[in-house]
Amino acid sequence: MSFNDLPDNCLWKIFENVHEAKDLIGLSKVCSRWSDLITPRFNQVKYLRLINVITLQNDYIDKKTLCINRTDWKDYNLMESFPNLKIVEISSPDHLTFGNFNKNPKIKGLIDHFGSIEDDFINKLENIEMYASGCFDLDYEKVFRPDQLKQVYWRSYDLNLPSFIDYFPNLKRLHLELLGEDQVSYNGPNLSSLKILEFSSDLVAGFHFMDFCPSLESAFIGDWAEDIFVNESIKNYNLRDLVFDNDTDFSWSLLQRLLSKFPNLHHLGIRNMNEINDSNLEELVKLLPKLKILDLRTCVNVTEKSADFLSKFCVENRSIVIYYDCENEPTEWPKLVNTCEPICYGFDFMKHCFYKDFNHLPYLIDE
Template identity: 55%
Template sequence: MISIDNEMVEYKKLFCPDQLKQIYFECALHLNDLNELVEYFPNLKRINIKFYGGPVRYDGPNLSNLKIFEFSVDEWYDDHNAFHVMDFCPSLESAYINGESDDEFANMAQKNYSLRNLVIETVSIRLSNLAWPFLRKLLPKYPNLHNLAIRGEDAIRDIHVKELVKLLPKVELFDFRRCDNITRRSADFLSEYCRESNRSIKIYYDCEEEPIDWPKLDTPRESIVYGFDFMKHCFYKRFSCLPHLIDE
C-alpha cells in the first residue's frame, strides 16, 4: 500500500510489477496515466485518485481485482468519466465519486452485478452537473446496489424516490443528507412502501432533529484504518476525509 502527495513518476524504479494493492494519490493525474499504472499493477484492490484534463476515454486493461474505487475531479475540470472507468472494473464492490458530471462514455447497457455501495458527492455548485435523466439511465447498471448516497446534488428530489425503489430492487439504504430537495415526504413514502412491499429501506435526510442513532457525517479523518470495510470507513465521510490506507 502507498500514499503519495506528488506524481509517482518513477514507480517502475521503486516497485516490482504486481507489488501494490492500494494507491492513494494526493496529486492530480491525467486519466491517460491510469492505463500504464493499471498494466503495471494489475492486482490493485483499492485506488483513490484525482483526475484532471477533461473527458477522455479509458482504453487500458480491466481493473479486474479492484474492489474500491474513489474518484475525484480536479476543481477546474467539471467533465470526467468515472462511470466509464467503472465499466472496466468487473469485481468492483464500492465506489465513491466526487465532482462527476453526466458521463458521455459510460455504457448504459453494461451491468455491474458486484457493486453494492455507491456514493456520489457534488459539494461544489460549479460541479453540480448531474441530471436526473442521466441518473435514471445510470443506476440500473448496478442492479445489486444495496447502499446509495447522493450528497449536495440538486438532481434528486422527493418525486424521484418512488422511481428509485423500482430502479434498484436490492437497495436497503438511501443517504440523501445535504440534498435540499429530499424531505420528510420521501421518508413517509418509504415507510408506507416498505409496509406494503415487505421490503426494508432506511433513509437518511436533512431533518430538523436528526436521530442520534443515525451514523454521523464528517467523522474525523483517520490516515490508516483497519478492516477492508467501505461502509464503516468511507461511506459516511466527505471525499477529503477518506482514509489514506485501509489495512486488511
C-alpha cells in the same frame, strides 16, 4: 511499599495508564520484569503516525497506533522497540530516523506525504503492498516493481491512467484524484481484482472508468468530468455500495441510466445533488430492488415527504432506511463524518468510507 513489591496486575494497571511512548520505552528498560509487562503492549502496535509539529502534542501510544513527533526520535530505533509495525507514515528523508523499515518484511504499508521515497528507496521497497502519497509527480516505476501494489492512494496532474493500471493490474483498492484540463476517455486494461474504487477527476468520467472494474463491490465517485459517458449495456452485479458527490448540473434521467447499471446495489449515498427530490423516490426504489440504505443528506430538495413515502412503501414491500436533512436528526442515525482517519482497520467500505466526504477518506485500509 516499593514498586517491586506490587503484584504484576497492579504494575500492569499502572503501565496501562502511561501513554507517552518514550516514557514506556524507558520503563521497559528498568528491569526484565517491567519489560515483560510492557512488551506485549509494544507488540500490539501496528501503525506509526506522525504528529503535526505545530501542535506540540506529546508522543503517545493508542491501542494499535504509535504517534510520534518526527523530530525527536533520532536516538531510537522504533523497529526494535515495536517489531510488529505494519504501516508507517513518513514526511521527508530527513525524518527517517526510526530504523530501516524498507528492509523489514513486516512493513506492508507506507504513507509518504511528499514523495520522499523516489530518490532514496529506488527498487528497495520490495515488501510494500499499500502505498499512499500526496505527491503529484512520483515516478512509480523507479520505486515499485510491476504488480507490487495491492492498494494505492494517489493524486496526479499528468498520470497516464492506462499505463498505471497496466503496471498495477491486481489492485484491490484504488483511490485516485486526477487533475488537469483536457478531458479524455479511459481506454485501457481492466482491473479484475479491484474491490474498492474512490475516484475524483475532471478528466475521466468515474462511471465510465467503473466499466473496466468488473469485480467492483464499493465505489465513491467525487467530482465529475463534464461529459459523462454511460454504457447501459454493461452491468455490474457485484456492486453493493455506491456514494457519489456531485456539485454540478446532473439530471434525474442521467442518474436513472447510471443506477440501472447496478441492479444489486444495497447502499446508496448521494451528496449535493439538487436535481433529486421527493417526486423521484418511488422511481428510485423500484429501480434498485435490493436497496437497504439510502443516504440523501445534503440533497436539499429531499424532505420528510420522502421518509413518509418510504415508510408506507416498506410496510407493503421491503425495508429501506432513509437518511435526509432534517431539523432534529435522530441520534441513532450514523453521522456524516468530516474528519480524516488516515489508517483504518478492516477492509470495510461501509464502516470507513460511506458516511464521509471524498477529501476525508482514509489513506490506507488494513485488511
